[in-house]
Amino acid sequence: MTTPTDIPAIRHADGKRRFLFEHMDLRGEIVHLDQVISDVSDIHSYPAGVSRLLGEFLVASVLLASTLKFRGSLTVQARSDREVPLIMAECSSELTVRAIARGAEGATSDSFDALLGGGQLVLTVTPERGKQYQGIVPLTGDSLASSLDSYFSQSEQLQTRLHLSSDGSRAAGLLLQQLPPQLEGNAANRQEQWDRVCMLAATLGGDELIGLGDATLLHRLYHEEVLRLFDLEPVRFRCSCSQDRTLAALATLGDQEIRNIIEEQGAVTMDCEFCNQRYQFRESDLRGLLSSGDDAPIH
Known part of the structure; x- marks a missing residue:
C-alpha cells in the first residue's frame, strides 16, 4: 500500500477520507465522528442504545452522501413500531450533518431488533435543483449496515458495502464501492476482486474501525494492494433550519x-x-x- 508521506497514520476525528485501489475498479471512504456525536448528544439526551444507533446513522449519512455527484443532501431514516419510532440523520454535500431520534426517550434495549426491527429504511436524496429521489426497503438483518447492504443489493446501482460502528461517544464507518469497468473488463475477475476486498473488510472489528487511524486500518486490511489515500474532508454538525x-x-x-x-x-x-x-x-x-x-x- 502506498501512503503519501505527508499524511500521518494517526486517527482523525470528524472527517471523511476517500481512497482508491490503484489496480482495481474499486473505491472507498472512511469516516470518523467524535465532536459531531458530542454536539448531537448535547442537544438531546438519549439512552445509551439509541445514542449508539444514532452514531451509526450519522456515519452512514456521511458515507452515502459522499457518493452524490451534485449539490444537495442525503437522509437516512428508519421508522418502526419498536422502541425507536423514528430515527434519521442528514448529511449535505458540504458535509454538514444533523440527526434526531424521535420518541426514543424510553428505549431500554441495545438490540437493533428491539429498537428498530420490522421497520422500514428510507433513503432520500434531495438535490438543490431537480427532483427528490426516495428509496424504501424493509429493515433486515441485525444492523443498519446489513439493511443498507440489502438496499444496494436490490438496486441497480454499483455494488456497495458498508461497515458501521459506534460506542455512543464516537462513531466510524467504511464504505466500499465497485466502479464502472476501466481497469478490468472481465466480469468474473471484477467479481473476484470485489468478493476478496469485501471478505477482508469483514474481518474488521468494531473497535478497530473506531480506534485505528486511516492508513493503519487500510494497511491492516489491504497491505498487499496499492492504495491512494486522499486528504481529510472535515465533517461538522450544522442544522439547516432557518x-x-x-x-x-x-x-x-x-x-x-x-x-x-x-x-x-x-x-x-x-x-x-x-x-x-x-x-x-x-x-x-x-x-x-x-x-x-x-x-x-x-x-
Missing part, C-alpha cells in the same frame, strides 16, 4: 389556525427539533403569510 424554512412549515397550518394561536398566545413559537433553535413570529411578522382577504388586527 426562519424562511420555518415560515414555510408554518404556512401548512392554515390562516385560521395561525390566527387562533396568535390570539391565544400573542405569537407563534416554533422550536427546531434538531438543534432547539427557537423561532417566534408575531402578527406583524406574518403579514405576508396570512391571506390578504382578512387583514383585520387580532385582538
